[in-house]
Amino acid sequence: MQQATSVPPFSASQSQRPLVALFDEYAWFQALSTEHQQWVLAASRAEVFEGGAWVARRHALSEYWLGVHEGLLKLAIYNESGRGCTFSGVPPGGWIGEGSVIKHELRKYDVVALQPSLVLMVPTATFQALLAASLPFTQFVIHQLNERMGEFIASIQNHRLLDADARVAQSLAQLLNPALYPNAGLTLTLSQEELGFLTGLSRQRVNQALQALADAALVRVSYNQIHVLDLPRLRQVGLDEL
């Protein structure tokens, strides 16, 4: 894995569209006053990361609040021997890193791009200023933290109570949680190996589970992609027996 191109000048993004068009897709941005929107646009930037690139490193200063505009990120920890532990995947529409930004802490996990990704980067100072000045922004952050807390609790429950097939189903469903990831589509470009890291299962077991879910017409699997056909039923897999 290599660092992606990272020269952060003050200017707007090097990518195709103007920043305002990117940010305007997010409800929290639309809820800001015009003045507060200008704060964001003046200080933020968009950056493209290659698949496999580090977006942020554990133990580094959290300089940005990160939004996934396109692609897919994951939150994970790697030890010196290269063994990793994946906590969460973050599809388009997801915003991460409030915790470290709010607490002025070093980042507690690595952020890796699993696919070529366009990431919106809001500087820590801007985030703090919005939190202090904007009620809509504060409400959004509380909602976001609350929603993700629920997801992590569900993750622990899934891990301890559900069989492997249901755990895979729940992990996929979590990646499509509209409250956290409003811009995620129904197709995930994600290798079965990565889904194994995400669920704590072997690649082979994930493959079995995906075939079972495909047989039940809940998903369709193709090369490096998983297409969700029936999200409501996928969400329900394994939970009826609890």
Next chain:
DNA sequence: GCATTAACCACCG
């Protein structure tokens, strides 16, 4: 028995 691991190979891009 069921799941994981390693190994091998075929296929896709």
Next chain:
DNA sequence: CGGTGGTTAATGC
């Protein structure tokens, strides 16, 4: 070629 994924045999719980 490298990444992905289907399969199998050995091993572990």
